[in-house]
Amino acid sequence: MWSFNNMDMKKYIACFFFVWCGISQFSCKKFLDVKPLDKLTGNNFYQNKEDVEAVINDMSRMMFDKFNETQFVGATGEYRSGEVKHEPASDGGPIRRCVEIAGTNNLLELMSNGTWNNTYHFERITQWMTYYKIIQAANILVFKLNEGIPALSAVETKQYLGEAKFARCLAYFFMVRLYGDVVYYTDAYHIEALPRESMVSVFNKCIADLKSNMNDMPWGFSDPAQKGVRASRGSIIALIMNMNMWNAGFDGSNATKYWRETAEMGDVLIKSNAYRLLPLTEWAVVARGRSDESLFELFRTVNYGDYVWPGAPISDMFIHFPYKQPQSRFQLSYAYYKAEYMQKIFPETDPDKRKDAWFQNMYANTGEFLLLKVAMNKYTEGTEDNNPENTFQIFRYADAILLRAEALANLNEDVDALTALNMVRKRADAPNYIGTGQELKDFIFNERSRELFGEGVLYFDLIRTKRILTRTWTSNPLTLDQFNRGGWTWPIDGAARDNNPFMVLNTYWTNGGI
Numbered sequence: 001m002w003s004f005n006n007m008d009m010k011k012y013i014a015c016f017f018f019v020w021c022g023i024s025q026f027s028c029k030k031f032l033d034v035k036p037l038d039k040l041t042g043n044n045f046y047q048n049k050e051d052v053e054a055v056i057n058d059m060s061r062m063m064f065d066k067f068n069e070t071q072f073v074g075a076t077g078e079y080r081s082g083e084v085k086h087e088p089a090s091d092g093g094p095i096r097r098c099v100e101i102a103g104t105n106n107l108l109e110l111m112s113n114g115t116w117n118n119t120y121h122f123e124r125i126t127q128w129m130t131y132y133k134i135i136q137a138a139n140i141l142v143f144k145l146n147e148g149i150p151a152l153s154a155v156e157t158k159q160y161l162g163e164a165k166f167a168r169c170l171a172y173f174f175m176v177r178l179y180g181d182v183v184y185y186t187d188a189y190h191i192e193a194l195p196r197e198s199m200v201s202v203f204n205k206c207i208a209d210l211k212s213n214m215n216d217m218p219w220g221f222s223d224p225a226q227k228g229v230r231a232s233r234g235s236i237i238a239l240i241m242n243m244n245m246w247n248a249g250f251d252g253s254n255a256t257k258y259w260r261e262t263a264e265m266g267d268v269l270i271k272s273n274a275y276r277l278l279p280l281t282e283w284a285v286v287a288r289g290r291s292d293e294s295l296f297e298l299f300r301t302v303n304y305g306d307y308v309w310p311g312a313p314i315s316d317m318f319i320h321f322p323y324k325q326p327q328s329r330f331q332l333s334y335a336y337y338k339a340e341y342m343q344k345i346f347p348e349t350d351p352d353k354r355k356d357a358w359f360q361n362m363y364a365n366t367g368e369f370l371l372l373k374v375a376m377n378k379y380t381e382g383t384e385d386n387n388p389e390n391t392f393q394i395f396r397y398a399d400a401i402l403l404r405a406e407a408l409a410n411l412n413e414d415v416d417a418l419t420a421l422n423m424v425r426k427r428a429d430a431p432n433y434i435g436t437g438q439e440l441k442d443f444i445f446n447e448r449s450r451e452l453f454g455e456g457v458l459y460f461d462l463i464r465t466k467r468i469l470t471r472t473w474t475s476n477p478l479t480l481d482q483f484n485r486g487g488w489t490w491p492i493d494g495a496a497r498d499n500n501p502f503m504v505l506n507t508y509w510t511n512g513g514i
Helices: 049-068 072-077 093-102 107-112 114-120 122-126 129-147 154-179 199-214 233-250 252-271 280-288 339-345 354-358 397-410 414-427 437-451 458-464 480-484
Strands: 084-086 294-298 335-337 392-396
Touching: 049 072, 049 129, 049 154, 049 294, 072 122, 072 458, 084 093, 093 107, 093 114, 107 114, 107 122, 114 122, 129 154, 154 199, 154 233, 199 233, 233 252, 233 294, 233 392, 233 397, 233 458, 252 397, 252 414, 280 354, 280 392, 294 397, 335 339, 339 437, 392 397, 397 414, 397 437, 414 437, 437 458
Parallel strands: none
Antiparallel strands: 084 335, 294 392
């Protein structure tokens, strides 16, 4: 289950990529009720439903750990767009200048300068071993499920196969968007060295993998504790849509195919009526997690004793007193989005209730800026430096609706694109948009920037649409040469070459990042 409780870690043995070994045995509390693991690959394991649940839960914890080991969402999906500035007068102001270093694409300094890296440890983003641990655990689980676990019904087996494949493909999804081409494999107990494979090929294989059990997955769950945090059919559709739209940007000769499938998948998702856009007055429910709007998230709550490193959530950068205590330290936010950018995507004269619901002092151009969108679930007692209790949102219903709108606009099916676009705008009490052609495409991009503000989507949208190449769309454009040489990627830690003679690191960064 993709939700997290305190765990007592012990060792279990597993084969991992290139004879890597992963160590983690745990027991869970509260609604998970998972028994301790003894051996991931042993003959006495994979005997019953509890064993399978334990592996799925461990994969989810490893993914959560990647988000929790640095400020992952902001560093990877927001700051590199160049729209964020630090507030020098805030508490620990110089440390927060990292947002501007990321905004100039100077990742080598971002990871080497101790002023901020000793706090945020951005170098951990370059380390992909945890993703491969997830992949190998999923590969073994798929193998064991296909082999047959007598205690499981046919329906349960198919659903668990879908969950395992989702976990595997989600790991590839994050790796491709961070590193570009990656090593791809799906066989259990893999030990042979492999070269990196084209990211388009990897995503096409993942899409086929996800489709093989998509229809075996439920749309939702009767247990509210599983809503959004357990992989569902909606989760798989959202992942397929995102992979297709990424490939459309890098495999232009087949873009129409990717757009068509994205549009069709989005139509299936909407017609399922399994999800809904909550009113903005209920946004705190969405931010906390397990809402009707969540397609997939990494849920956590202090009610289960979860520990989230204070610097991990993006809210840490953009909120201040009274949403962060104590008052004496948090008069200002650590960082803010530039007023020029805010006025571009949220013009002051345009009606849009997201402006009031999600922001305070949104055009301040100082640390008075406050991202209320991530501040609502605040702690109400004590004076500790705690962030609001929000989930790590991965896929949200509005994201999928707008991907469908974008795909339809690219197919020149403007009427249907407008219908999808205006579903999201209606929730914001923003006027229906009526443009067509390139203006519509550009408007949808900006609508995604508005709706998914601060959710770690902006930079990846700039990359896949190639808008990163022009200052019209970003304060931190790349030249075409930089883009083609991989300037949009992250460096890959040199440990990836261990035991793999075929491994080549991202040369843009090994050549100095220029």
